Amino acid sequence: MNLNCHVVITEKCHYCSKGRNPHEVIHLPGGKLLCNRCYEWHRRAMNLLAKGEVPPGCQECGLKIEAMQEVNARGDKPLYLHPKDGVYQVLCGKCSDAYVQKRADLYRSTQYGRSQKLI
Numbered sequence: 441m442n443l444n445c446h447v448v449i450t451e452k453c454h455y456c457s458k459g460r461n462p463h464e465v466i467h468l469p470g471g472k473l474l475c476n477r478c479y480e481w482h483r484r485a486m487n488l489l490a491k492g493e494v495p496p497g498c499q500e501c502g503l504k505i506e507a508m509q510e511v512n513a514r515g516d517k518p519l520y521l522h523p524k525d526g527v528y529q530v531l532c533g534k535c536s537d538a539y540v541q542k543r544a545d546l547y548r549s550t551q552y553g554r555s556q557k558l559i
């Protein structure tokens with residue numbers, strides 16, 4: 441028996457799957473856990489939709505808007521909003537593609553999914 445055992449209690453965020461300090465998670469109705477960081481990004485996504493406030497960059501890889509190379513046909517730098525169980529994620533093109541591949545179950549049957557060649 442190890443008497444020096446140090447117990448760290450973390451609660452797993454449903455959205456980013458990271459273990460968080462219990463003080464940093466919000467318990468949503470329905471029992472899902474949302475960490476402060478994901479909540480912050482959800483608010484940024486809401487502000488983008490409601491007020492056109494551009495978030496600082498990609499929530500997944502941390503790429504800043506200024507550093508993005510990708511520009512769409514309108515000359516804008518695309519950010520992708522993905523709803524996940526009622527909470528929005530803000531992703532750059534690369535992370536968005538990776539996310540769509542991971543969530544083929546969601547997107548496969550959509551026209552968007554077919555355009556991404558999801559099998």
Ligand SMILES: [Zn+2]
Nearest residue numbers: 453456475478
């Ligand atoms: Zn999270």
Ligand SMILES: [Zn+2]
Nearest residue numbers: 498501532535
């Ligand atoms: Zn990214």
